Amino acid sequence: MTNSSRIAVDAMGGDEGIAVMLAGVAAARRRYEGMQFLLVGDEAKIRAGLEAHPNLTAASEIVHAPDVIGGDDKPSQAIRRAKTTSMGIAIDLVKRGEAGAMVSCGNTGALMAMSKLALRTMPGIDRPALAALLPSLGENDTVMLDLGANTEVDARNLVQFAVMGAAYARTALDLERPRVALLNIGTEEMKGTDEIREAAAQLRAADHLRLEFKGFIEGNSLSRGHVDVIVCDGFSGNIALKTIEGTARFVADLLKRAFSSSTRSKIGFLISRPATELLRHHLDPNTHNGAVFLGLNGLIVKSHGSANETGVATAIGFAAKMLRDDLMRRIAEDLGNFEAKAA
Structure with missing residues (x-):
């Protein structure tokens, strides 16, 4: 026990x-x-x-x-x-x-x-995935996985990641039916690798799952809040995560430089300080800290x-x-339901 x-x-x-x-x-x-x-x-x-x-x-x-x-x-x-x-x-x-x-x-x-x-x-999971919450412009943060545990994946792995990510979103974000999308180079159905397109086909057919599959999402929309869960291989996910973190630091440093460039800029900083403090808090990785190895x-x-x-x-x-809301049980139940229906 x-x-x-x-x-x-x-x-x-x-x-x-x-x-x-x-x-x-x-x-x-x-x-x-x-x-x-x-x-x-x-x-x-x-x-x-x-x-x-x-x-x-x-x-x-x-x-x-x-x-x-x-x-x-x-x-x-x-x-x-x-x-x-x-x-x-x-x-x-x-x-x-x-x-x-x-x-x-x-x-x-x-x-x-x-x-x-x-x-x-866990039974039914081929590979674990690293998932984390990313800040977004939506009403809640966005779950993204895999962020580096698996550099190469197949369609089955991506579907399992989607199921685990949705269960995590229901737990971490208190969402009843999370919106899920696969990271791709375009939103059209014919875009992407064979593995991504096959995973999309399986998720579209799995309407019994407690998630809403929204198709594909591109890298320029990761932080827009259009979906609640973004699924990808660990190679792409790690690059995307580091790019987001680097961009956040770039914006923060750029603002710091701009506000210290002249006396007028310093006065402007004092006026806009409540907004810049909100931005700093939103982009601070310590407020979104904690990635989970799912599976x-x-x-x-x-x-x-x-x-x-x-x-x-x-x-x-x-x-x-995650302990209080019994995340592992939710993942096991969702995956069991998916495999039972698929069989």
Whole structure:
């Protein structure tokens, strides 16, 4: 039986150090009073860091790990050290049912490899996918997957991603029937690869699913809010994600430069500050932090390596919500319904 009230945290995985990790966990604890945490890493460092967070001490248990996965470690190297590293031990706590979910800011490739090996994929899922929420101009954020777990996929994989993404959107965004689209080079039915067109045909025919298939979407519409779930292979998805993040930084830096160019510009900044603050918050990756590996027999949440206290708390909050709303059960039910109808 999984202890769904406890979240295992890789306390050593963040770029900003253990102090920021613990501050983020403490902030999450204040938001989610019922949550308990398993803090995995160097016991002496964690215990010393907890002195600044008395509210977290009573809600936490330290699990010592003598080793850490580095940012440059290859997945094959990480797997061989799974039993001694903070990341590997935290994943194992989920596998053994001692934690309902695991959160890490560490090496994405290592996390994916170790999680897949330890937890395996759910019945009916061929490959797990990395999903995240992106800011949009619509009424809600947009789910996008795969963001890097699979560089090459077939039509079956894309359909499974669509089913998992829709279940995630119903959970994370509280949508009854999410609008789903496949990322493509055009919106016409004849555009794209054979795999994309075949996946589209299967999704159009699956009208029994709790989603509304909207066909194809192009890269210039990713943030418009026209759909709730965008499905693609991991190669395209990772490029799209990095492009969106880079564009957001470019816009922010451009505004900063423009507003500091003259006295008149500085006055204009003061007048427009409420709007620019709203823009900054909307584009801040820490407010949308937390990508989920969908399709595994366990809930694994990947945080930005450079996440600050707010970002760490946000990622833990996502994990808590996914546990509370039983995301894995929803995915299993939706996929079972799809395969039963297809058979």
